[in-house]
Amino acid sequence: MDTSHTSSEFDAIVVGGSYAGLSAAMQLARARRRVLVIDAGQRRNRYASHSHGFLTQDGREASAIAAEGRSQLMAYPNVTWQEGTAASAVANGDGFDVALQDGHAFQARRLVLATGVVDVLPPVEGLADRWGSSVFHCPYCHGYELEQGDIGVLATGPMSLHHAMMLPDWGKVTLFLNEMLEPDEGQLAALAERGVAVERTPVARIAGKADVVLRDGRSFPMAGLFVMSRTHNSPLAEALGCALEEGPLGMYVRTDARQASTVAGVFCCGDAARIAGSVALAVADGAMAGVAAHQSLIFGALPAA
Template sequence: MDADVMVIGGSFAGMSAALQLVRGLRQVIVIDGRSPRNRFAAASHGVFGLDGVSPGEIHERALEQLLRYPTARVIEGQASTAAQIEGGFLVTLASGTAFSARKLILATGLKDELPDIPGIEARWGQTVIHCPYCHGFELRNRPLGVLATSHLSAHQAGMIPDWGPTTYFTQGTFEPDPEQRDYLQKRGVTIEHAPVVEVLGEAPALSGVRLADDRVIELGGLYVGPKTRMASPLAEQLGCVFYDGPMGPVVQVDDLKQTTVPGVFAAGDMSNPMQNATLAAGSGVIAGFNAHRILMQEDPGRIAAQA
């Protein structure tokens, strides 16, 4: 085997998992495709000790720190296939290079599927955002909108008035029920039924939205809860079980971040129904701890001097 553990994905979750393992003197390979979900954001917020630091800088710091450990190896490339082999797993990159390991930690993340409305994609991660805890402070005290994409959008609209006056755009589809309507009214939320058809302003800034009836609503920020899908086919190839999360499929894991496939762990957004950078990093730590624990159980005679 090329490594004790192979970590697929080099963002918050993957790097956090790898760090625990190399500190446990285990041989670790990280396959890093360098296309993290948060690459559209200029800064990561709410991350303890790193508030306001860009995702790219956090990655470079993490990479530099990980490579201080002699048992760490980082390969830049896209993992395209994964399969079980005798004693472990074989992962093949798009380049054709293959690596083997006794255990796998999948931290391949999610892809966001944004509504097909002109102007949204150009502002994603800047003035069109999803999480108020990640980016809401920077858009505070402006007129804000929530674009409905699911039955959860009304709940999101009830949160946003803490950051600024809020309009909930139902898109004519996700209308609040009587209880939700009463709560939104108490929160001072304006409910708009006409669909948003265009986001306006000089991107990445946002000045407002145009509605189907040609009215323009002035806004300084727009919240969108995108549908999500797996960013990589590896979990499906390996036979991991999924369940339906709030916005898309989630890999089923136990409290130790083990998937339904023995020897395969999942960490980060792909395994967390609630998602942000800190939760991703925490789940990576759990996966790293427990991959190490299982290796020790399988090879109790191994001692540190052999590492």
């Protein structure tokens, strides 16, 4: 059923209807549990036209994968889909209360957070306009399609060295330090061994497809540009008391191997619970979270260690 629920009480509420949330909800639905999915319609990869690296779906439109996943999930009559943004989530006895921004409230015995993250890009002119089309963060998702062309890495911090060391497998790489990073001698030697050129002149803007224009006027046409975004997590996990950890790109929810958070009955999956992720990893995490949430309804919920 779709937004036509007859009860505000569910076995599980899944917050987030993208790949991880859909996968989690599918496991619970197939266990014949009453499931509510709350979704704000803001997939993290909505800026990318195609998804890569997900078995059987390689090269398919990202939106089509999500749409088919929702269609298959909603074939189960015990699933309710609620459009909206979850504004709060609190523990209440042996369950949880979730309220939307519009005031609607729902209760469930288990909670699965599949909220994803929000990418925050450095304030370089033209960068955000090309996010997902010629500016990327994941080499495994987008590197192959650059056809071994010229690839730029825009430094945002120490993790950009990791990017620069990886990407020569996909093309000829230039690391633009942009006053955000200064490699030491050992790091410079490692970059040189990988064939990475280092450019210290600051970046003025991104133009054309992915042309890196420096402040001195020089321009470097690139087949694609990679940048490590900072990620912001949903406030729901922290408000519930779930432990967070600081990753190289931002905060993420600490979970165990079964995607259980440190709060009993709360599971977290997808990019919100990973240092970095992909569609394939999100689907896998979601499946585990859904299975674990279901089994906790039978055997009891324990927090992650």
